[in-house]
Amino acid sequence: MSKVHHLTSPFSESVIRSLHAGDIVYFDGPLFGIRDLTQIHIFDKGNRPPVSLEGMPCIHTAPSLRRVGDKWEKICVGTTTSTRMDRFTPGLIGEYGVRAIIGKGGLYQGSLEAMKKYGAVYLAIVGGAAALETEQIEEVEAVYFEELHPEALYRFRVKNFGPLTVAMDSHGVHLYEQVGEKIKEKLPEIYAKLGVL
Amino acid sequence: MEELDYNIVEEAAKQLYIKALCDLPPDVREALKKAYARETNPAARSVFEAMFKAIDIADSKKTLLCQDTGLPIYKVRIGSQYAWNGAKIKKALYEGAKRATQEFPFRSSSTHTITRLNPQTSVGPGLPVTYFDFTEDSDELDILMVPKGSGSENMSKMQMFYPQHGIKAVKKFILDTVIESGANPCPPGIIGVGLGGTADLVMKLAKDAITRPVGQRHPDPMIAAMEVELEEAINATGRGPMGLGGDVSCLAVHIEYAYTHITQNPVAVNTQCWPARRARAIITPAGNVTYGF
Numbered sequence: 001m002s003k004v005h006h007l008t009s010p011f012s013e014s015v016i017r018s019l020h021a022g023d024i025v026y027f028d029g030p031l032f033g034i035r036d037l038t039q040i041h042i043f044d045k046g047n048r049p050p051v052s053l054e055g056m057p058c059i060h061t062a063p064s065l066r067r068v069g070d071k072w073e074k075i076c077v078g079t080t081t082s083t084r085m086d087r088f089t090p091g092l093i094g095e096y097g098v099r100a101i102i103g104k105g106g107l108y109q110g111s112l113e114a115m116k117k118y119g120a121v122y123l124a125i126v127g128g129a130a131a132l133e134t135e136q137i138e139e140v141e142a143v144y145f146e147e148l149h150p151e152a153l154y155r156f157r158v159k160n161f162g163p164l165t166v167a168m169d170s171h172g173v174h175l176y177e178q179v180g181e182k183i184k185e186k187l188p189e190i191y192a193k194l195g196v197l
Numbered sequence: 198m199e200e201l202d203y204n205i206v207e208e209a210a211k212q213l214y215i216k217a218l219c220d221l222p223p224d225v226r227e228a229l230k231k232a233y234a235r236e237t238n239p240a241a242r243s244v245f246e247a248m249f250k251a252i253d254i255a256d257s258k259k260t261l262l263c264q265d266t267g268l269p270i271y272k273v274r275i276g277s278q279y280a281w282n283g284a285k286i287k288k289a290l291y292e293g294a295k296r297a298t299q300e301f302p303f304r305s306s307s308t309h310t311i312t313r314l315n316p317q318t319s320v321g322p323g324l325p326v327t328y329f330d331f332t333e334d335s336d337e338l339d340i341l342m343v344p345k346g347s348g349s350e351n352m353s354k355m356q357m358f359y360p361q362h363g364i365k366a367v368k369k370f371i372l373d374t375v376i377e378s379g380a381n382p383c384p385p386g387i388i389g390v391g392l393g394g395t396a397d398l399v400m401k402l403a404k405d406a407i408t409r410p411v412g413q414r415h416p417d418p419m420i421a422a423m424e425v426e427l428e429e430a431i432n433a434t435g436r437g438p439m440g441l442g443g444d445v446s447c448l449a450v451h452i453e454y455a456y457t458h459i460t461q462n463p464v465a466v467n468t469q470c471w472p473a474r475r476a477r478a479i480i481t482p483a484g485n486v487t488y489g490f
């Protein structure tokens with residue numbers, strides 16, 4: 001049965017290992033925003049982030065922000081499809097200690113292996129609900145690699161951020177794949193009923 | 198009669214883009230509520246609850262529901278009982294979409310297809326996508342605006358089957374296309390289907406289908422029955438909201454059809470995400486504008 005967890009970031013390994021696929025998570029605390037260019041900058045071009053990501057959650061986003069004096073204000077922050085950024089994920093988890101990746105659509109097997117090995121999870125957000133995400137972001141605390149905006153490295157502070165569904169856990173369970181497997185099993189019956197066999 | 202001030206049309210084109218991004222149509226809201234009522238998976242129910250919260254925030258703060266402002270599409274129906282100026286309407290739509298982007302302001306999702314340069318205007322060669330149609334029994338200008346997001350648009354597919362493949366191959370293609378789309382189009386949305394016509398018309402029909410209000414069936418009982426049958430098949434997959442498992446995998450299947458060539462059997466699928474955004478303006482020759490969906 002799925003459980004609901006209210007957590008605080010950064011996360012410890014034991015907290016992350018207590019999460020199981022299908023559980024619901026809400027959390028308070030820091031959240032890092034990353035996207036394709038951010039990770040190309042870190043991994044392909046070899047620029048270490050100037051801030052520790054140890055235990056942190058990272059969300060796949062290219063936020064709309066407004067600059068007011070020396071502060072950044074949110075306009076609209078939504079989440080993008082994760083699969084494009086799959087290849088960077090084992091590095092984020094293994095090298096930088098990231099404990100949660102937040103996105104939509106899920107990641108592949110290599111990322112799942114890294115989650116199992118180091119203790120991390122993939123949390124699925126509700127896509128299309130940017131209005132809610134934006135509301136749950138209290139502040140844009142810092143922007144690193146600013147020249148890459150809107151694909152820089154962002155540190156947000158969030159309150160009651162969620163609901164997020166644990167879609168890949170640290171025990172090797174991949175919810176999207178499970179759903180896909182069930183569809184495969186049911187398909188002959190569905191085809192038969194539709195009369196397309 | 199004095200000619201209409203086409204600034205009115207431009208202003209309406211601007212307001213329509215903004216309204217579509219912020220104010221979800223009532224039929225879609227109703228369909229989501231009904232879907233929530235029959236969803237039994239607890240995680241899937243929390244997904245719906247988040248959608249409702251997002252809709253409430255977009256309503257109360259007049260903000261964008263989804264961050265993807267999409268490609269702007271305007272479908273225009275011109276009433277023939279007034280001398281509407283087509284070229285001026287077209288220009289007004291272009292300027293209106295651009296002004297919405299710069300004055301709201303929101304991100305332009307429109308870019309050069311090769312250089313990938315985005316001038317942050319939402320317009321450019323070919324954009325906004327505009328369609329014109331005509332009706333005899335009206336003097337009004339009817340503009341429907343649809344911002345089309347990429348997660349769902351990227352899942353579009355068409356196939357030119359042969360008549361020998363029959364309706365069987367067509368139905369299987371529709372179901373398989375939806376299954377392959379997985380979580381990408383932010384399900385549960387509207388599955389638009391085009392049948393018949395030419396290669397271009399069949400996709401246009403699928404796009405027309407996603408703009409039909411949820412809850413309306415095709416007037417032809419044979420097509421309506423096929424819509425129900427496909428809805429049941431898609432929901433039986435258990436893909437669920439956001440592809441995480443559940444009872445509701447689509448809000449509706451809408452089919453539009455045209456006659457086709459004796460040797461052709463075309464089918465197209467165009468999916469719309471759960472925020473099935475659209476907005477409508479009716480403009481009279483006197484310049485009165487009424488907004489709706």
Ligand code: SF4
Pocket residue numbers: 079127128129263264265345346347348349381382383470471472
């Ligand atoms: S698929 Fe649709 S709802 Fe989802 S993020 Fe894209 S535009 Fe928004």
